[in-house]
Amino acid sequence: MRANETRKRNxxxxxxxCIEPHVRDETVLDIGCVAHDSAKRHDETWLHDLVxxxxxxxxxxDVLEDELAALADAGYDVTAGDAQDxxxxxxxxxxxxxxxxxxxxDFDGLLTSVDEHLADGGKxxxxxxxxxxxxxxxxxxxxxxxxxxGHTCWFDATTLRxxxxxxxxxxxxxxxxxxxxxTLEDPLQIAGWLCERILPDRVGKSTLAVVASRSGE
Numbered sequence: 001m002r003a004n005e006t007r008k009r010n011x012x013x014x015x016x017x018c019i020e021p022h023v024r025d026e027t028v029l030d031i032g033c034v035a036h037d038s039a040k041r042h043d044e045t046w047l048h049d050l051v052x053x054x055x056x057x058x059x060x061x062d063v064l065e066d067e068l069a070a071l072a073d074a075g076y077d078v079t080a081g082d083a084q085d086x087x088x089x090x091x092x093x094x095x096x097x098x099x100x101x102x103x104x105x106d107f108d109g110l111l112t113s114v115d116e117h118l119a120d121g122g123k124x125x126x127x128x129x130x131x132x133x134x135x136x137x138x139x140x141x142x143x144x145x146x147x148x149x150g151h152t153c154w155f156d157a158t159t160l161r162x163x164x165x166x167x168x169x170x171x172x173x174x175x176x177x178x179x180x181x182x183t184l185e186d187p188l189q190i191a192g193w194l195c196e197r198i199l200p201d202r203v204g205k206s207t208l209a210v211v212a213s214r215s216g217e
Contacts, residue, residue, distance in 0.1 A: 010179045010207075011045040011098075014127055018175045018209035019047075019096060022123050025056045026093035029117055031083045032100035033060025033076075034067040047098045052076065055094075061086065084109030091119040097126045101160075102151045111167035121217050124169060130176060130208040131156040134199060135192040157202065160210050169212040176205035 033048040041049060048071075052058045060078040062068055068078045081088065083097070084106035095114050104110055114124055129136065131154035155163075161171050180192030196204045 010177070010181075011047050012050065013179075014098075014177045014207055014209060015045075015047060015050045017177055018127060018173075018211070019051070019098070019125050020054050022125055022211060023051055023055045023058075023094050023096065025054075027119075028055040028058040029088070029092040029095045030058060030060045031086075031095060031097045032062055032103075033078060034062040034064045034071070035099065037067070039070070047096075048076070051096060059088075059092070061088070082109075083113065086113035086117060088117060091117055092122065093119050094123050094125060097124070099127055099129075101126055102128050102153055102155065103148075105152055107163055108167075111164070111169070114169075115167065115214075118214070122213070123172075124164075124212045125209070126160065126164075126212070127207060127209045128155050128160070130202075130206055131159075132203050133206045134195050134203050135180060135206050138191065138195075155208065157208060157210070160208065164210070164212050165215070168215050170215040171210050171212045173209075173211035175209045175211075176201035177207040177209060178204070179206040 028051055030048050030051050035047060048058075048060050058077065060071065060076060061081040061083070062078070063080065063082055065080045068080055071078045079088070083100065084104060095118055097114075101107075101110070118124060157174050161174075164171055178193070178196035180189050180196055192206070196206070198204065
């Protein structure tokens, strides 16, 4: 899945622009910390490691218990838990949900869990593929394989804002990040890179990041 592989190589860009300013020196819960395969941390940028390095204290949670065991052996503070039904008994300054929400089905459970684990005045940071990006539409029209088969849905800024507001969260920052890299070996990536630079961010950039706080805080 060429497009998804390229997006993974740009985790660092999304982290620097959209996540690091909020997790720096804070207590952080990283939901979905494994990011599919813990072994990939050895040869590609891994979001949870970036969070751990920036935060004052970071706990990772995921449902993949075998992967968590490997991370615990490597010295990471991780625990098993379902993002849609968490009961950790503590709160955090920041909760990060990176490239996970599009895999879930129970948004009520997810955002209820977030509310129960977010400290007063805390922030929620969500990143997800931008459904409105023309790059994805072009790949679909060309019948290219690009969607992770574990995805259940797509979000754009409007639908993600609506979902968050229904659970008492107010988006305070919406950012788009480009994921395509020009390479002569892949003309589709060149086309995507041009789209990211020529078109408005809401339709040109492939990643959507939303920072939210509780309404009224």
